[in-house]
Amino acid sequence: MHINIVSRNVGRLRKHADIREEKACPFKDIITCDCQRRKEEVRCNARANVPEPSGRQTSLKCDDECARLERNRNLARALHIxxxxxxxxxxxxxxxxxxxxxxxxxxxxxxxxxxxxxxxxxxxxxxxxxxxxxxxxxxxxxxxxxxxxxxxxxxxxxxxxxxxxxxxxxxxxxxxxxxxxxxxxxxxxxxxxxHPAKQERRPADEVIHDYNGLLLTKLKFALTEDEIKPLVKKSAPATDFDIIFMPNDGGVALLPSKSWETPEQLRILLTSLQPTIAGELVRHNIATDAVLCQFDLSGIEPRVIQQQGKVSTTIATGWSQVAAKRAVPMQAPQVKPVGQSPIYTVLGSRLAEVKRKKQENEDNLRRQALAQEVVDDWEKEVEQEADEQTAESTKNSGGGEA
The missing domain is CATH 3.30.1370.50 (R3H-like domain)
Known part of the structure; x- marks a missing residue:
């Protein structure tokens, strides 16, 4: 809690001043009380490779004014002022x-x-x-x-x-x-x-959502994580984001890696970062916008529950659902003239005829191939023909003698 004026500061000071190791650091540092109200400049006097003296003053004591301000601070917190x-x-x-x-x-x-x-x-x-x-x-x-x-x-x-x-x-x-x-x-x-001020105007009955990430929409073709990461880091150097590509081309989710104590803190942080990140990504043609989103992180992949500027489908109830159901108008049946076939019937019959002729051609080619099949063992076939001729001649000669 108190400032630590030890030899770790010497390396930093020697960067910008010609300080010899045997001499004490001439620069000043600041010591404070526990509540940080009182402060006092003291000479550093740190030396390289020399431990800090045990009796050296490293902090101040709080006084009555500190106690009074602390009471006021606690009261303001209790009243949410x-x-x-x-x-x-x-x-x-x-x-x-x-x-x-x-x-x-x-x-x-x-x-x-x-x-x-x-x-x-x-x-x-x-x-x-x-x-x-x-x-x-x-x-x-x-x-x-x-x-x-x-x-x-x-x-x-x-x-x-x-x-x-x-x-x-x-x-x-x-x-x-x-x-x-x-x-x-x-x-x-x-x-x-x-961004335009219309985003800041909220109806009196609008629900404040616990946004926990940003959604990049309308992405550049063949976008990779390596293209997004340096631009996000440049826009928000003190915050680390997990970059997750949503399924079915649903965009890219930017989720803060660090966990926060309250959703309010995270929402305030994302609200302050959103204009900077969106401007940087749009300027480099990575995405058309980066909008605040509330994601469901209970599954393997994040799922969008609520997107800034859109009505949530999970909370639409009452008259909106009734109006949605009755919004589909009834269509009168159309009577087609007698003897007139619709265009899709004509096209279907032509396609069937083409398919039938193609199948017939394939069958003819298959039969011709079987008829012209070449016998692999041609010597055996020659011997078989010779035997048949001998048998035929023997039969003829036997018949003549009879």
Whole structure:
């Protein structure tokens, strides 16, 4: 839980600074209290091949303010209080949305990382890799919207962002950046490069399904798993997917490999990833869309239970079934003129005649082949003919003497 400032950091620091092994590391690190509210910068002083002193301070103690914030946090959880309890509420700052629209694909990936960090109760901090100043500014702004605390560490070009979970963090915003951009598009004076807003309008009585995967539809001809995997990994680097080809050309199922504690967490993750994955696959002509789906995973192969944008056949009841049964109109019987044969009768008789003539020709050829069969032992046949001639001559001569 606490930051571990031991020799494992020395290898990283020696990459970007000329530090001799006999000298202590001059860079600073951060120690915090258990709830992450209090933090303090300390000098690393780590040395290569030297164990950490036993009396070295590695954490801070929580104070009364920490206890008060912890009580408030528990109360908010018990009451299920979230930042976006109003439908048109946007839980992101204007600067976050502006930075998001400058690089939508990259920002989607960072949002996915923060949502995974927020969903993992065991993780208290997350360290990003080195990035540019503009990108670090977006991470800081987005982290503040999530309720995280962040610090930029190390000099350029290895400067990076370290995030902490603080008591003010309750949960990740329910709305994604894409949804917020659609709501705020008027103020931002742009057209958000995302799917149409009509997908977000839901009837009051619509059932919220526990989507557990994505379905790729209208696939490229002769598509292979090797073509899909790198594009999915590029769109969602922090999430591993199992790629399963559905039977009877039913599309391709993308199922997260990791199991989730609640279906809600998985649904939120897939909702945030769906625009990015769909855009990447459509851009490379792999599929026409990637839609949210609820799969039945109890069998050998996954089976689609509910697909986003389609009415489930398993829950259609009442008037819809009655209307479906009465939807087939009755047809009046057609009276054919006397002596007129339908077209399929004429074609059937012609085909039967052709088939009969073909069978006769085959029988004639078979009889001719049997009549012209060559005897294999020709010497035996010659001897047999000679014996027959001798017998005939003997018979004739005997008859003459009598």
């Amino acid at each position: 979230s930042d976006d309890h109003v439908d048109d509420h946007v839980p992101y700052s204007q600067s976050t949305l502006q930075a998001y629209l400058e690089d939508v694909s990259w920002a989607h990936k960072q949002e996915e990382i923060l949502r995974l960090f927020a969903a993992d109760d065991d993780e208290k901090r997350y360290r990003f890799g080195p990035m540019k100043s503009r990108q670090r500014a977006f991470i800081h702004s987005l982290a503040e919207d999530f309720g995280f605390d962040g610090e930029s560490l190390d000099p350029e070009p290895h400067r990076h962002v370290l995030l902490f979970k603080t008591p003010k963090f309750v949960s990740a915003p329910m709305k994604t950046l894409a949804q917020a951009a659609r709501i705020k598009r008027a103020q931002l004076n742009i057209v958000a490069p995302i």
